[in-house]
Amino acid sequence: MELTAWLSLALICVLGAMTPGQSFIIILRHSMAGGRLNGLVASLGHGLGVMLYAIATVVGLAVIIQQTPWLFDAIRYLGAAFLVWLGYQALTSHPDQTLVASEKASIRLRQSFSEGLMISFLNPKLAIFFLALFSQFVVDEASVLQSLIMIATVTGIDTLWYCLVALVLSHSLMLPKLRRHIGVIEKASGVVLLLVALRVVI
Numbered sequence: 001m002e003l004t005a006w007l008s009l010a011l012i013c014v015l016g017a018m019t020p021g022q023s024f025i026i027i028l029r030h031s032m033a034g035g036r037l038n039g040l041v042a043s044l045g046h047g048l049g050v051m052l053y054a055i056a057t058v059v060g061l062a063v064i065i066q067q068t069p070w071l072f073d074a075i076r077y078l079g080a081a082f083l084v085w086l087g088y089q090a091l092t093s094h095p096d097q098t099l100v101a102s103e104k105a106s107i108r109l110r111q112s113f114s115e116g117l118m119i120s121f122l123n124p125k126l127a128i129f130f131l132a133l134f135s136q137f138v139v140d141e142a143s144v145l146q147s148l149i150m151i152a153t154v155t156g157i158d159t160l161w162y163c164l165v166a167l168v169l170s171h172s173l174m175l176p177k178l179r180r181h182i183g184v185i186e187k188a189s190g191v192v193l194l195l196v197a198l199r200v201v202i
Contacts, residue, residue, distance in 0.1 A: 006153065009137055013154045016129065017161040022083060022196050025189045026119045027162050029090070031169040034107035039166025041109045045116030047159030052121060054151045057130035072124060079122035083197035086115070090190030116162075130154070 023046055031039030064071070120126060137150060 005137055006149065009133070009150065010153055010157060012133060013157040014161070017158045022086075022123075022193055023119055023162065024165065025192060026086070026115055027165050028169055029186070029189060030107065030112045030115070031166045034109075034112060036166060038107055038109060038112040039169060040163055042112040042116035043159060043162035043166050045113040045118075046120045046162055047155055049117045049120030049123075050126065050158040051151060051155040053126040053130055054134075054154045057127065057134050058147045058151060063131065072127075075122065075124045075127075079124055080197040082118055082122045083193045086119070087190045087193035087197065090186045090193065093186045093190075120158075 027039055027042050027046070030042040134150060
């Protein structure tokens with residue numbers, strides 16, 4: 001893979017990862033409620049979901065999803081249902097209990113990892129995004145190494161970006177300020193997640 005092509009791919013992936021959305025909200029919530037380690041674990045889960053979509057795209061599964069409406073709709077509605085569930089959790093959370101829980105790190109790492117994974121894996125727009133993106137770089141004579149480079153690039157950039165987000169948000173100077181306003185943040189994130197779910201369905 002030529003360096004200029006790789007730089008173009010990397011730049012698009014960086015801009016895509018930096019675009020705020022439901023993934024940012026999930027990393028934010030776990031970084032606040034569980035601390036730095038939970039935020040990092042959620043970021044790793046998110047990166048795994050991105051990697052699965054990248055692999056699926058390279059081997060042609062994304063094309064099948066696009067050409068099979070019922071399968072694409074199934075993924076879309078599952079993703080919307082997952083967002084609704086996360087939004088409901090955020091809206092019905094009790095700030096005081098959340099603060100206590102955060103001090104005791106009661107949120108399990110497994111939960112952080114699974115929610116980070118599911119928020120990316122149940123996002124059907126990733127399939128379309130990678131299909132549109134990779135089609136610009138995949139050629140008939142593409143080698144296995146080139147495919148691996150593309151998968152590693154998108155996975156690495158996404159994972160590193162959200163790990164950086166988790167580290168910044170869980171910094172000792174940032175976290176106390178965020179926790180003081182955790183009630184407002186929880187409710188706001190719940191509303192945003194529900195709106196995103198509604199947008200996915202519509």
